[in-house]
Amino acid sequence: MQVQRWTRTSRWFGAAFCVLVVVLAFVPLVFDPDIVQKLTTLLILVLLAVMWNALAGYGGLLSVGQQAFIGIGAYGTVFFAGQGISPYPAMLLATVLAGAISLPISLFALRLRAAQFAIGMWVIAEVISIVVRLDQNLGAGTGISLIQLNQYEPNFRQAYTFWLALAFTVIFLAALFFLLRSPLGASLRAIRDDEDAARSLGVRVAARKRLLFVLAGLGCGAAGVLIVANTLFIEPTSIFSVQWSAYMIFMVLVGGLGTFEGPILGAILLFAIQTTFTQGGPWYLVGLGATAALFALLLPRGLWGVVEERLGLQLIAVGFRVVEKKPDA
Amino acid sequence: MTIVNAVLQGIFLGAFYAVLACGLSIMFGVMRIINLAHGDLAVLGAYATFVIVEQTGASALIAFVVSLPLMIVLGYVLQLTVLERSLKAGILTPLLATFGLSIVVQNLLQLAFSPDVRSLGGSAGTITTASWQVTSGLSVSALGLLVLLVAVLLFGGLQLFLSRTRVGWMMRATAEDADAAELVGIDSRAVYARATALAVATAALGGLFLGIRSVFDPVSGPTQLIFAFEAVVIGGMGSLRGTLLGGIALGVAQTVGAQIHPQFAVMAGHLLFLAVLIVRFGGARLRLRPV
Numbered sequence: 001m002q003v004q005r006w007t008r009t010s011r012w013f014g015a016a017f018c019v020l021v022v023v024l025a026f027v028p029l030v031f032d033p034d035i036v037q038k039l040t041t042l043l044i045l046v047l048l049a050v051m052w053n054a055l056a057g058y059g060g061l062l063s064v065g066q067q068a069f070i071g072i073g074a075y076g077t078v079f080f081a082g083q084g085i086s087p088y089p090a091m092l093l094a095t096v097l098a099g100a101i102s103l104p105i106s107l108f109a110l111r112l113r114a115a116q117f118a119i120g121m122w123v124i125a126e127v128i129s130i131v132v133r134l135d136q137n138l139g140a141g142t143g144i145s146l147i148q149l150n151q152y153e154p155n156f157r158q159a160y161t162f163w164l165a166l167a168f169t170v171i172f173l174a175a176l177f178f179l180l181r182s183p184l185g186a187s188l189r190a191i192r193d194d195e196d197a198a199r200s201l202g203v204r205v206a207a208r209k210r211l212l213f214v215l216a217g218l219g220c221g222a223a224g225v226l227i228v229a230n231t232l233f234i235e236p237t238s239i240f241s242v243q244w245s246a247y248m249i250f251m252v253l254v255g256g257l258g259t260f261e262g263p264i265l266g267a268i269l270l271f272a273i274q275t276t277f278t279q280g281g282p283w284y285l286v287g288l289g290a291t292a293a294l295f296a297l298l299l300p301r302g303l304w305g306v307v308e309e310r311l312g313l314q315l316i317a318v319g320f321r322v323v324e325k326k327p328d329a
Numbered sequence: 330m331t332i333v334n335a336v337l338q339g340i341f342l343g344a345f346y347a348v349l350a351c352g353l354s355i356m357f358g359v360m361r362i363i364n365l366a367h368g369d370l371a372v373l374g375a376y377a378t379f380v381i382v383e384q385t386g387a388s389a390l391i392a393f394v395v396s397l398p399l400m401i402v403l404g405y406v407l408q409l410t411v412l413e414r415s416l417k418a419g420i421l422t423p424l425l426a427t428f429g430l431s432i433v434v435q436n437l438l439q440l441a442f443s444p445d446v447r448s449l450g451g452s453a454g455t456i457t458t459a460s461w462q463v464t465s466g467l468s469v470s471a472l473g474l475l476v477l478l479v480a481v482l483l484f485g486g487l488q489l490f491l492s493r494t495r496v497g498w499m500m501r502a503t504a505e506d507a508d509a510a511e512l513v514g515i516d517s518r519a520v521y522a523r524a525t526a527l528a529v530a531t532a533a534l535g536g537l538f539l540g541i542r543s544v545f546d547p548v549s550g551p552t553q554l555i556f557a558f559e560a561v562v563i564g565g566m567g568s569l570r571g572t573l574l575g576g577i578a579l580g581v582a583q584t585v586g587a588q589i590h591p592q593f594a595v596m597a598g599h600l601l602f603l604a605v606l607i608v609r610f611g612g613a614r615l616r617l618r619p620v
Binding site: 060118 | 357362411415418421422424425426427428429430431432433435436439440551554555558559562566595599602607
């Protein structure tokens with residue numbers, strides 16, 4: 001018997017992923033700005049799905065309030081840019097701000113269980129949204145533009161934003177990848193599979209969950225930054241909307257809760273659905289909600305869970321697998 | 330005098346929140362799950378009443394009585410199709426499934442009734458407008474009194490139901506330990522279905538009051554869910570009497586908060602909720618005992 005991490009498939013896929021990132025980096029130089037904007041949206045969805053999965057899939061923390069950090073990232077960018085900081089550094093600051101705010105929130109939110117945590121986070125998002133609405137300098141209820149980005153020529157602006165989105169996505173995917181491969185990763189998977197059992201074996205459950213919570217705070221903050229950079233305008237009702245949580249839940253449930261590849265697959269699917277049914281509209285959301293509920297009930301590990309189970313396929317080497325050693329000839 | 334009036338109006342408002350929260354509290358007490366579609370079911374109930382009023386021209390109160398059996402059947406169906414399956418699948422599945430359901434209900438309502446705001450106020454008769462001026466700054470509305478009276482009767486009735494009737498005993502036994510209850514011949518499936526039907530019926534009552542007190546639209550549900558959940562948590566999860574008091578505490582916090590600044594009303598309720606969570610974090614315990 002032998003324990004193996006990399007397989008032939010995951011090696012190839014790892015290489016293919018690196019090539020893909022390099023290819024994507026050239027997209028703004030080749031394609032039209034509207035295609036670049038669409039791809040930026042896809043990267044934002046990937047980032048959101050991966051972060052929500054880090055919380056729910058590995059930490060067992062189902063949050064309906066991650067839009068709090070999306071909003072902090074977006075409004076943080078506008079705020080810092082308004083203070084005279086150049087827009088792109090302001091975006092980095094806003095991301096850090098979202099992560100910094102997630103830390104004190106985690107001190108108390110992580111004490112809550114299941115529904116208390118889910119709705120507790122939702123209320124926190126509502127509170128932050130009300131605070132933003134009360135601030136005239138942030139446009140109060142009517143919204144605000146990131147006018148400082150207008151100093152760049154539109155094509156360049158779209159390209160910069162896309163590169164930032166690509167960088168954020170790669171950084172957060174890599175962070176989660178190395179986190180899961182490190183000794184910490186084994187304890188995170190143990191918490192995912194059985195929290196009480198993990199605790200009884202000496203896993204510091206609270207500290208691990210805090211790590212995931214802050215990572216997700218940073219990641220969702222980064223997504224918020226990208227949203228304002230991509231659309232140039234935000235208003236509290238939409239940026240703090242619980243709809244973001246609905247999208248995240250859909251992507252992760254359909255793709256595969258608690259798998260590394262699943263949320264990425266889910267994000268691509270949601271993106272495909274969104275670009276096909278551009279009108280959006282109620283039927284589209286009915287379909288989204290019903291699909292999420294059906295997956296939760298019937299296929300809790302999502303599409304990728306099925307692929308993994310049936311084919312034993314693992315594209316990203318975050319797990320361990322036991323292989324029978326060939327008998328010596 | 331304004332603060333006394335604010336507290337009084339808060340009690341009336343809080344009684345409404347308590348009615349909304351009642352079903353959430355029952356389902357948590359019996360099954361230990363939170364139905365994230367609860368607010369949307371309340372709004373659905375309001376629309377059901379609204380349709381009957383539109384079609385027949387009847388008073389909203391009578392229309393509600395007609396719509397109630399439909400909502401009870403809906404509760405049964407909901408339990409047998411969605412919730413029963415999710416109960417077996419771990420702690421997160423009921424939340425995920427009911428969140429999906431919530432989006433479905435909101436958007437189906439959107440399709441059926443357009444995003445326009447509706448109200449049941451006009452069709453409920455003089456009760457919506459009648460009020461007594463006690464002193465210059467203090468007024469008591471008939472509607473507020475009615476909601477408070479109904480809330481007290483509802484919670485009192487539920488306590489009697491749980492402590493005095495056979496079905497109520499079965500519900501408490503299942504809440505304490507479903508497996509042990511099965512051993513003595515209680516069909517937990519039936520108990521759960523009854524609890525959900527009861528919860529949906531009270532949600533519809535909450536929806537009726539929502540429609541009479543103010544206005545609603547297809548996406549009013551999530552806000553009602555948040556207020557209902559806050560009432561449940563403030564009062565102590567799993568305690569029915571607590572939910573009534575929690576609702577009233579939430580209502581008073583909101584009306585007193587509004588005295589500070591109109592936009593601070595909802596915020597004050599949220600802050601009370603978060604403060605209670607901080608003081609009592611993780612202290613969820615099952616207490617579905619009679620008073």
